[in-house]
Amino acid sequence: xxxxxxxxxxxxxxxxxxxxxxxxxxxxxxxxxxxxxxxxxxxxxxxxxxxxxxxxxxxxxxxxxxxxxxxxxxxxxxxxxxxxxxxxxxxxxxxxxxxxxxxxxxxxxxxxxxxxxxxxxxxxxxxxxxxxxxxxxxxxxxxxxxxxxxxxxxxxxxxxxxxxxxxxxxxxxxxxxxxxxxxxxxxxxxxxxxxxxxxxxxxxxxxxxxxxxxxxxxxxxxxxxxxxxxxxxxxxxxxxxxxxxxxxxxxxxxxxxxxxxxxxxxxxxxxxxxxxxxxxxxxxxxxxxxxxxxxxxxxxxxxxxxxxxxxxxxxxxxxxxxxxxxxxxxxxxxxxxxxxxxxxxxxxxxxxxxxxxxxxxxxxxxxxxxxxxxxxxxxxxxxxxxxxxxxxxxxxxxxxxxxxxxxxxxxxxxxxxxxxxxxxxxxxxxxxxxxxxxxxxxxxxxxxxxxxxxxxxxxxxxxxxxxxxxxxxxxxxxxxxxxxxxxxxxxxxxxxxxxxxxxxxxxxxxxxxxxxxxxxxxxxxxxxxxxxxxxxxxxxxxxxxxxxxxxxxxxxxxxxxxxxxxxxxxxxxxxxxxxxxxxxxxxxxxxxxxxxxxxxxxxxxxxxxxxxxxxxxxxxxxxxxxxxxxxxxxxxxxxxxxxxxxxxxxxxxxxxxxxxxxxxxxxxxxxxxxxxxxxxxxxxxxxxxxxxxxxxxxxxxxxxxxxxxxxxxxxxxxxxxxxxxxxxxxxxxxxxxxxxxxxxxxxxxxxxxxxxxxxxxxxxxxxxxxxxxxxxxxxxxxxxxxxxxxxxxxxxxxxxxxxxxxxxxxxxxxxxxxxxxxxxxxxxxxxxxxxxxxxxxxxxxxxxxx
Ligand code: 26Q
Numbered sequence: 001x002x003x004x005x006x007x008x009x010x011x012x013x014x015x016x017x018x019x020x021x022x023x024x025x026x027x028x029x030x031x032x033x034x035x036x037x038x039x040x041x042x043x044x045x046x047x048x049x050x051x052x053x054x055x056x057x058x059x060x061x062x063x064x065x066x067x068x069x070x071x072x073x074x075x076x077x078x079x080x081x082x083x084x085x086x087x088x089x090x091x092x093x094x095x096x097x098x099x100x101x102x103x104x105x106x107x108x109x110x111x112x113x114x115x116x117x118x119x120x121x122x123x124x125x126x127x128x129x130x131x132x133x134x135x136x137x138x139x140x141x142x143x144x145x146x147x148x149x150x151x152x153x154x155x156x157x158x159x160x161x162x163x164x165x166x167x168x169x170x171x172x173x174x175x176x177x178x179x180x181x182x183x184x185x186x187x188x189x190x191x192x193x194x195x196x197x198x199x200x201x202x203x204x205x206x207x208x209x210x211x212x213x214x215x216x217x218x219x220x221x222x223x224x225x226x227x228x229x230x231x232x233x234x235x236x237x238x239x240x241x242x243x244x245x246x247x248x249x250x251x252x253x254x255x256x257x258x259x260x261x262x263x264x265x266x267x268x269x270x271x272x273x274x275x276x277x278x279x280x281x282x283x284x285x286x287x288x289x290x291x292x293x294x295x296x297x298x299x300x301x302x303x304x305x306x307x308x309x310x311x312x313x314x315x316x317x318x319x320x321x322x323x324x325x326x327x328x329x330x331x332x333x334x335x336x337x338x339x340x341x342x343x344x345x346x347x348x349x350x351x352x353x354x355x356x357x358x359x360x361x362x363x364x365x366x367x368x369x370x371x372x373x374x375x376x377x378x379x380x381x382x383x384x385x386x387x388x389x390x391x392x393x394x395x396x397x398x399x400x401x402x403x404x405x406x407x408x409x410x411x412x413x414x415x416x417x418x419x420x421x422x423x424x425x426x427x428x429x430x431x432x433x434x435x436x437x438x439x440x441x442x443x444x445x446x447x448x449x450x451x452x453x454x455x456x457x458x459x460x461x462x463x464x465x466x467x468x469x470x471x472x473x474x475x476x477x478x479x480x481x482x483x484x485x486x487x488x489x490x491x492x493x494x495x496x497x498x499x500x501x502x503x504x505x506x507x508x509x510x511x512x513x514x515x516x517x518x519x520x521x522x523x524x525x526x527x528x529x530x531x532x533x534x535x536x537x538x539x540x541x542x543x544x545x546x547x548x549x550x551x552x553x554x555x556x557x558x559x560x561x562x563x564x565x566x567x568x569x570x571x572x573x574x575x576x577x578x579x580x581x582x583x584x585x586x587x588x589x590x591x592x593x594x595x596x597x598x599x600x601x602x603x604x605x606x607x608x609x610x611x612x613x614x615x616x617x618x619x620x621x622x623x624x625x626x627x628x629x630x631x632x633x634x635x636x637x638x639x640x641x642x643x644x645x646x647x648x649x650x651x652x653x654x655x656x657x658x659x660x661x662x663x664x665x666x667x668x669x670x671x672x673x674x675x676x677x678x679x680x681x682x683x684x685x686x687x688x689x690x691x692x693x694x695x696x697x698x699x700x701x702x703x704x705x706x707x708x709x710x711x712x713x714x715x716x717x718x719x720x721x722x723x724x725x726x727x728x729x730x731x732x733x734x735x736x737x738x739x740x741x742x743x744x745x746x747x748x749x750x751x752x753x754x755x756x757x758x759x760x761x762x763x764x765x766x767x768x769x770x771x772x773x774x775x776x777x778x779x780x781x782x783x784x785x786x787x788x789x790x791x792x793x794x795x796x797x798x799x800x801x802x803x804x805x806x807x808x809x810x811x812x813x814x815x816x817x818x819x820x821x822x823x824x825x826x827x828x829x830x831x832x833x834x835x836x837x838x839x840x841x842x843x844x845x846x847x848x849x850x
Contacts, residue, residue: 016058016841019101025108028055046182048114049092049122053185056095056105060230064239067832071150075315076830077324079144079151079821080308082301082338083331085134085280086141086155086242087162088126089649091186091229092119093491094142099236124179125648127161128244130284130607131566132675133370135649136452136813137331139675142484143817145233145240146510148829154304156296157187157227157244160279165607167645170623174282174610186229187244193226195306196250197299203391214348216391222273223248224303234486234510237834245303247276283609284566285376291388294380298389301338309345319352323363327825330367330446333378333438339365339399339445340392348391354398366824367442367449368479370672372459373570379435382428396436400427403444410471421467443468443475448824450477453673453694455714479820480697481673482813485512488679493657495534496683500805503527512812515805522802532798535658535684542658549651552642558599559790562655562680563663564647567608567615570670574618574763575772576602576663577625579780580641581739584625587635594638598791601640603655605647617759619643624748624755652676657683660801661786664689665779667770669714671695678811684801688783690775694811702807706800710782711775726764726773733777740764 015027031051032043043051071078096102106116129135137153144151163174201219205212224245231240249270257265275292276299305328312325330336339361346357371377386393407425411418427444429435443449443465449472451457457478461469469476490497490509500508503521508514521527539556546552554560563576580602587594604622608615626641644651662680664671664687671693681687681698688708689695699707712720730737743760746753763772790797809815821827 017062019059019099019104021104021107021111024055024101024104025111027058028052028108029112031055045118045122049119050183050185052105052109052119053092053123056092056099057185057230059099059101060095060232060239062835063232063236063832064230064241066835067150067237067239068241070832071830072311072315074830075325076150077825077827078308078311078326079149079825079827080304080326080328081137081140081144081151081153081331082304082328082335083134083137083153083155084296084300084334085129085331086126086137086153086244087129087131087134087649088138088229088242089487089653090120090123090125092123094487095186095230095232097491098142098146098232098234098486124177124182125161125650126179126184127177127648128155128158128280130162130280130282132673133284133332136481136675139482139484139487139813140817141231141240141242142233142486143482143813145231145238146235146484146486147814147817147821148233148238148831149817149821149827150238150830151240151827153231153240153242154300154307155242155244156277156280156300157246158277158280162280162607162648163282163610165646167619167623167643170620170627170643172608172616172619176279187227188229190226190228193243193307194248195224195303197222197224197302199295199298199388201390203394211351214391214394216344216348221250222276222299223250224299226303226307235834238830238832243304243307245277245300247274247299249273282607283611285371285373285568286609286612287376287378289379289381289384291384294384294388297334298337298341298392301335301341304335305338305341305345319346319350319356319360322360324826326364327827328365329820329825330365330442332368332370333442336367336378336438336442336445337389337392339441340389340395343395343399344391347395358399358402361445362447365442365446366820367446369439369449369451369456369460369464372456372464372670372672378438379429380438382434382436385436393436396427396441399441399444403427407467407471411467425467425471439465440468443472447475448477449475450479450824451672452479452481453697454478454480455669455691455696456672456693459669459714477823479816479824480694480810481675481678482811482816483675483678483682484813485509485682487653488656489682492653493534493538493683495537496531496657496805499527499530499534508809510814512809512814515809516807518802518806522799522806528795528798528802531684531802532794535660535801538658542654545651545654546642546644550645552644554601554603554640554642555599555637558601558640559661559787560601560603560655560659561661561663562603562605562659562685563665564603564605564644564652564655565674565676567606567612567619569614569618569770571666572770572772573604573606573622575665575776575779576604577618577622578736578739578772578776579783580625580629580639581742582735582776582780584629584632584635584639585735585739585742587638588632594635596791597638598787599638599640600787601642603642603644605644605651605655607647614759614762617756621748621756621759624752628748652679656680656685659683659685660790660797661685661783662687662689664692664695665711665775666690666692667775668692668712668717670770678808681804681811682808684805686786686797686800686804688779688786697810701810702804706803706807708782708786710778712771717771717774720771720774724767724771724774726768729773729776730764735780736773736776 015023028051031054036047096105109116141153161177161179164177166173198219201217204215204217225248227244229242231242276295342361343357346352411421427440451460461476504517543554543556622643629639629641656679662685664677668690673693690711691713730740749755
């Protein structure tokens, strides 16, 4: 029987948990007033955003708590996704949509005279990643929560995420991204969840009770403190956690130094310690060998493993149970020091014998490889490692000794080939100085190694790690990447989402294979017309976004042809640029061609690593070409080229739904998977691409007639190597030759003659490492085919676009995560019941007090 008091309590608490628009409006107004001590009539946009975020957060907390409790009570196996990058983007719209309360929120704000969009627009992107690998981690968190798999993402709470890209005079400039400047309403600081991390010092060796013992002593210490962000599964039942570590000095500052009058020294140690979580390294593909990066890696691995072990030990004493309770996935080699750290914990701290510790370690860890570029393979100089992590170095040497002894049996005769094989698989590279090869460590220390697309996995097995494949054939698996349809269709493209739901119902949101039902609508004239209309509206929205974001004016009546991704030679933005020059020449020189040419807008976006000279020069080249073309009255309104500064998740969410042609044109064999390709397909763009990464599987799903593949295949590229010269292709093609001449004559850079000499020298005289000219003619022809189709037979183009959406189901990260869960993690869904009714916190508190 509820007494009068409880009834009161229910009323009070309903404001923070009830999901009616009225309760949301009231909670919002209270946050607005009380959080910021604000006069309701004088709040800022920022203040209103924060109040709304806090209002949403109120509605998350209960289910978050409940998820954690349920998952632990059931002793469910947890998945731990260790990644130095989580490219989350904004949280607000995603959280509201996944909780299913967008209508109520919109209405609540409207009742108070605000619009949802203007508040949502205040949120900065959480840009804690470089590109594909970081965004994949974010999509995986969404899918794990939606599939109700108990899981934690573990990473670093960088104070500065990926830099903000400015373009000035066509060149990229970098600016720090202080994303936490106004605080982060989505994170909960957990000052009670903190671990000490050791660095440096030395190892003491002694015997105790007949056992060899090792003690790591005289270390420098840093504290890692947890900040938690909620990861809400679709439907709002399971709420998992992204736990990010922030480095804190053990002591705030040295009183001794302070008292002795050395004020600067007093705070210097604190600053040095806290440097660890300051900034995300903005390079991908090229490892740098910077000691701070190694410190970041160990710092977050040590905190995460300590956290996992603590959780395990709260309920279990038998270490054999550990692999049944925890699956730890290593997102590339960046967290691969986990192999040695888990061994150290089990042996030095928990007292296990080597063999038992080794079996547990292997059974717990899995490693995902994301690259085929040899220069991206991480290795750390042994002297650096020894100074920072002396005990881990010993453990790695011991792992290697035992591994090599075992491996020799696969290469028994001591011939040159076999000796070379052994040299290649050794975790220690016998260079001067010696290096630790992190990929080799991860392979030896994991039970499963996976590539991220079918082709990539084959190339991994056959070219990158063939010796490991001989030794451990059972360890290698493929897990083709995926993307979350919640963010990339439901939230980013509400127009298309409603159209799809009206046609086939809402099941596609959690079962993307349902999208195949759209095939039946591809030739339905009413549906096709609505589909084209949605695309057009999305173009207008994107035009609006671009005008506001970077003052770029685009024509929504033109074809949108988009290449957005990190700027890299292997991704071949230059191939795209050369084709644009070909089109430009043809419009200028061929009147018949020009008169029938319909408007096309070429959009580029992406960041270059700050030190990557050729990538930076290609940004400048694109901008130079854009300036000339956009200002040439001869091509006016037909050809437009724009480089969109500061490409990021939020820009992707606006531009991808508006795209007609998706550019996926890497040199075959070099793009591990690509995930942008999947986002475009899901939003109804046609792909023009090489047979690389997941493009291969996209073509398989949608059929070759609905996907524009061109160029040398991976094995044809391999066969070209050694005797390829770009001039063979340039000289036999007049249009290409004159495009090259145009560039060589500084046509696009009359004000900065010679600006592209180095770049042109690289591709024309140094062998064109990425085979631009080998593919350019095929690319140009294929591209023209798509333009012709759009302009001469739009309904067929539109039909193909619909079929792309219909066939994209495979590329849901839900499918990917199910495969990981079943084939690598052995993790199962753990159902959490949903409680959306008003919840009485005070009643709980009273219960607890009794
Ligand atoms: C390594 C050492 C030191 C500093 C930085 C790094 C570093 C950082 C990021 C190395 C690589 C990365 C990122 C790689 C990446 O994003 N790879 C992409 O992963 C996607 C998801 O699997 C694939 O779809 C892409 O094909 C792949 O390029």
